[in-house]
Amino acid sequence: MIQRQTNALEPTVIGPLLEELRKECQEHRFSVAPNPCVGAAIISGDRVVARGFHERWGSAHAEVNAMNAARAAGVDEAEWDAIIVTLEPCSSEGKTPPCLQAILDAGIPRVGIGAVDPDPRHSGAAVSLMEEAGLEVCVFQEPDTFEEENAAFCGWVSPDRVRAARPWTIAKWAQTRTGQLSPPEDVGEGRWISGPESLAEVQVLRGEVDAILTGVGTLKSDDPRLSLRSPGTGEAPLRVVLDSYLRTPTDAALFRAPGTEESVGEVVILTLAGADGPRWRALEESGARVVGLRGDEEDRVSLVEVHLWLWEQGLRRVLLEAGPRLLESHFERDLIDQVRVYTGDVFGGEGVSLGHTLAGLSLAARLDRESGQDAVLEGFLLQED
Ligand SMILES: NC(=O)c1ccc[n+]([C@@H]2O[C@H](COP(=O)([O-])OP(=O)(O)OC[C@H]3O[C@@H](n4cnc5c(N)ncnc54)[C@H](OP(=O)(O)O)[C@@H]3O)[C@@H](O)[C@H]2O)c1
Structure with a gap:
């Protein structure tokens, strides 16, 4: 596949975008708990063409909502240069199919991630699988910020609580x-x-x-x-x-x-x-x-x-x-x-x-x-x- 030239994962571009997504997704914190708040954006060229959030527990995750929003905005999958997501995508089937698969199916070549999943059962799994599949993956890890903003989720997936x-x-x-x-x-x-x-x-x-x-x-x-x-x-x-x-x-x-x-x-x-x-x-x-x-x-x-x-x-x-x-x-x-x-x-x-x-x-x-x-x-x- 010929990849388009883009600075989609440039830290100076992604940092402020991740911050905006993290702030915005907090609005849904009580509707998604114990899931974490997650926001995602699709980048085409140097433009953010769509955003999506996990809004209700049991319903579509942020990545899928962002992809659907990009489609609704008339931006073709072939034009998606990167997906930016505040938390590592899920790699296992839960209430919804894994977002990792949706990203691979859409053929998005680059993925920018705000934090690796702190749940020890899934941590790093999607990053490895995406890298193995040939995607460019960049983790902009800011663990303290994620934990501060998702304290309920981090406590919920801690080994003591899981038992x-x-x-x-x-x-x-x-x-x-x-x-x-x-x-x-x-x-x-x-x-x-x-x-x-x-x-x-x-x-x-x-x-x-x-x-x-x-x-x-x-x-x-x-x-x-x-x-x-x-x-x-x-x-x-x-x-x-x-x-x-x-x-x-x-x-x-x-x-x-x-x-x-x-x-x-x-x-x-x-x-x-x-x-x-x-x-x-x-x-x-x-x-x-x-x-x-x-x-x-x-x-x-x-x-x-x-x-x-x-x-x-x-x-x-x-x-x-x-x-x-x-x-x-x-x-x-x-x-x-x-x-x-x-x-x-x-x-x-x-x-x-x-x-x-x-x-x-x-x-x-x-x-x-x-x-x-x-x-x-x-x-x-x-x-x-
Ligand atoms: N404003 C509201 O949001 C709201 C909501 C609901 C109710 N209410 C009001 O609350 C009042 C009823 O209060 P309530 O306290 O009697 O109702 P409740 O808390 O809904 O039910 C209490 C009953 O649950 C049973 N129970 C079973 N296992 C229990 C356990 N481990 N611990 C405690 N209870 C257990 C007990 O009966 P057994 O021992 O027979 O099992 C106990 O009497 C009504 O006036 C109602 O209108 C208000």
Whole structure:
């Protein structure tokens, strides 16, 4: 193949471009975790003709989005002189096919990389394979910058954490200004704290996880559907209820068939092994898969067992949408990796306040923003060593 003359991998060109991509991709940090933030650009001659980012967990990676953007801009693959990407491309099949293959298939002759993959299971693999395939590969390694900007990812792929097989867990809740998860009886039908914009955001979030986890307490008081009600927001996640003594009503809303424009995942009830046989069968007849797990010291389903079970099912990103009891149990056992908290314009409310718990969290990459009338807090939890 005759290669075009280009200074596409010239450090003075790539350095500022990588910096821009790294900054821009941070915008998606909460939607892609535990994946890292990644940005990519396609260079043709001395022009950046397209950019792409990893925007949602489970969806296309930055390299593929950049290539698609270049095609959409009408720039032919034959004109692509280099791809610049902030992190070494993936070389193994995950939720999406490996980006390494997409780069080879497109025939891009040069690759500029911002950082080698810190995951010891993949580190350097794509660089070697691309070099073996005859590509010009240039690594502009700035490890400290990458680690600083992707602390959650680097912690997640560290050998100690990898041994603890459990999914990335996002705790999401709505609270009043005083930290209660249920509003005063005369507000929001005694149930709704956050506004329509926030409810719409949660629909998007549900489409970005493999499973939603809740407790039987929430099921009995709110009778939620835990469904996806907006078409196109993603695949419906598994709906998992923690119910040690099978108190889930057999006519719970979870068991109803989906309406039009609604999609629902399978219902799984995690209970204590040896729980009441007739109740077990009745819930199975209602449509649930019932799974028996070991108990904890308080004779409830053990959360460590729950998260191990989720992992073994191949579930990698889980949304905890529960009441204060299950949320507190998760925090006590360091099983939360990310939070999204909606604080509505409501004072007071019913039940215990999570205000103290929230104030005590060590958060990284914290973001405070607004959603309609609600204040939203997002962040990654710094796990204690
Ligand atoms: N604002 C919000 O975002 C939001 C979200 C959800 C719920 N809520 C509100 O929260 C209230 C319900 O609170 P809740 O605390 O009862 O509900 P919950 O946290 O959803 O469920 C608690 C139940 O989960 C079961 N469970 C099983 N294993 C457990 C474990 N290892 N640790 C802790 N619990 C375990 C326990 O029942 P067993 O022992 O029988 O298994 C426990 O009673 C309702 O008023 C609801 O409206 C608010």
